[in-house]
Amino acid sequence: MDEIALVAALRARMRGEVVASADEAWHEVRLPWARGVDQRPIAVATPLDVDDVAAVLAVAREHGATVAVQPTGHGAVDALEHAILVRTSAFDRIEVDVEARLARVGAGVLVGDLLAALDGTGLVGPTGSSRIVSVAGLVLGGGQGWFARLGGLGGEWLRRAHVVLPDGSARWLDDGDEAMRLLRGGAGLVAIATELELALRPVSDLRGGAIDVALEDAGAMLRAAGGLVDAEPGLALAVALLAMPDAPVLPEAIRGRSWCAARVVLADVDERAIAPLRAAAAPHRDAVAPIAPGAVHTISADPEAPGASIGWSALVPRLDDATIDALVAARQDPALAPILGIEVRLLGGVEASRPSLVPQPTERWIVSCIAPIPPGADGEAQRTAVASLADRLASVTNDLTLPTFLAGGPLSRALPPDAIEALRTWRAEHGGAVLHPSRLPD
Template sequence: MTASHDSAPIDLAPFERLRTDLRGTLLLPGDEGYDAARAPWNLSVEQRPAAIAEPADVDDVRAIVLAAREAGLGVTTQPNGHGASDGLDGVVLVRPRRLDELHVDAEARVLRAGAGVNWGRALAALDGTGLIGLAGSNPEVSVVALAIAGGQSMFSRRYGLTARSIIAVEMVDAAGEVRRVTDADDGELLWALRGGGGLFGVITAIELALHPGDTLYGGGLVFPAESATEVLSAAFALARDEPELGLDIGMMRFPDAPVFPPHLRGRVVATVGLVHVGDEVTGQAFADRLLAVAEPIANALTAFTIGQLAAVAAEPVDPMPTADFGAAVGPLDQAFARDFAEAFVRGADRGLTRCSIRAMGGAIADELGAELSVIGAVHAPGLLSSGALLLDPSVDPEAALAPLRELAARYPAEGMVPSFLGMQTSLADAYGPEVLERLEAVKHRLDPEGLIRSNRPLR
């Protein structure tokens, strides 16, 4: 059997043979279920891989990698499809959902998760331990994917970026060899995996350090757009004064849809997400600084457990078509707050849906141990993340995002986390030339033929 790749045939015979031996599943173009399996989380990305494999174990992963090598194809991994950005022409797509091992060692403060484990399940397993993992705000994101892409958590200002909490990575390399990577046996490779993404092998499991957090308080506040500049300014000031407090500060336009309350449909609002590792009284005192500025439309602040983090963040989890843009920005002062609010309103008139600034600083900028990870110490004051929903075909995504691109150009900052980069970006948009050269050296040592493809390439 052959398939087309840039007008040249692809020999899929190795996969036809593999199909009978695999404990997991393998789908080729034309198979029932192929179209559903190839869809990423961002439905605006059209990807048509040469094959889609769902391994049942590490031996399956080895067999898939070796079959791809024999067929002259690349290999990329997408647990759920977050971060997908191209068509995957001539690439085998690995969905590691059945690699679902999960173990919490509370005494050692270590989380071990298979590549198919999402943060929602991992955090639920931490309930009652008094420990927290450096999760993102979306429960459907893979533990592995967030960590190797940098991973800015609402706990990161207290405990650092997720990538720097990686203790060990287990993977199958481009030669089909199974590796357990630690600082002791290959510190240079683990340095690259701490923020360099999926360039170096098919990861099967990861081990992350856990941190104390038996009492948590936080949630979301929503304010009318008329108070946006004042609220944003107050939130930025709070971020400067409290470097361990998790803050996500932004604006959004609610879609005019029945799923939302009538008083919010189609409305532009300012939003502040707050997460405090500590008691309710202290956390509420932080929030009171914002509540003194304006009356909120909605107040969802509450004491919560680590397993309830997703409900506190309340991010959408269903696949949808979007266009996004991310950038490092600063300084986060009153002038920026004013210009940010104005830029968002202009973008919202063109279809922009949301934009937030994740406050940085605190442990994120800690130089101690920074040399052990490619992500290092990040000194940008804030990371901008934005998106335009593309449900309406009349929305021009470039026009919707243009005001925020202009804003980022006026307020540039050094340092970026790859997980905050938008579509059609590479690691060159996050790291400087010397870091890229060092990453390339690791890539050449592990995979000189470029068999393993990342959802975010080096350049």
């Protein structure tokens, strides 16, 4: 591949910026948010409009390259060699129609910016736990977050999508298009989305926050959470078992501390619904209070600075005594100290109604963990700890997860075989080879 000719063609045919591997700026713009992945694309392109996106695809086809779309880089998984990396930050429009309960957002809009735009409207939209992931990544990846039990996994919020298809043609997709079903879960394996139309949900009374108890009370809190498995859809719940190192980079308030946090969001749900959580143990802190949509990210307080980490997740059929005992024992094991957080999140809620590759889990819970890798470390301690946790929980979990919880794993852990085959077939019939096959099993 003649990379010089490819870059020259991009610059000649695009209005947006193109940064090549020979440019000094490449070393910074190539980096994903997940810094544990060393991305080395041929070039990083920032299209300004749909015509620019079509031009990127055309140049890639002509030069034998692939195109990978990455609004923020939270889901980075491979080196992107022989690929053009597309950043969608220029697609940043947010338009909210309160009366119609609809939002139109560009593919570069962050979740936090959409939710902040909904403050005071009495409406909520799709969200994860972090405000700095893109709406497109969350929605097209079938993301699960604070309003997923109320409105469904990410794709359930999507009414229409404006995309550029592999052949460079641009159009709006709706539920009458097979490509729309594939887009929900297949995302950048199917097309490059430039704008999404989302259905919003009315919420007149929104509350949220964390109830913190001592780590030795984690078992009691998890049992109380298990009793809420059939709670109404407006109640979102996650229980996190946290252990912070005594590291100077951490705020003094949490440095060296271990505790259990029950994190909740109540969307038009009476606060009495969480009485079992409040009665489980004497709280160190009870911060559940009225909250604006644009502030729900503060409940989880996910890190916003880029960094390297190792993660893992799996669906959990039951939060029974065996599962709770395994979780508590794992958190108490000093060998798993590199894992800062082990979280169990309640799934379920509204039934799926829109065509999607992402199946509605029959499991009612999902467990996940995160082990940050300190700068300069090789990550071996983190990998060992996460692998050990997965082994310890193998008897109470299965080997499946949700797409946005993959933490670098193949799509086959989140999508059924027929969904993977549908993606392969569609790509073969529509020139999809130009779209980088990230996470698609060989």
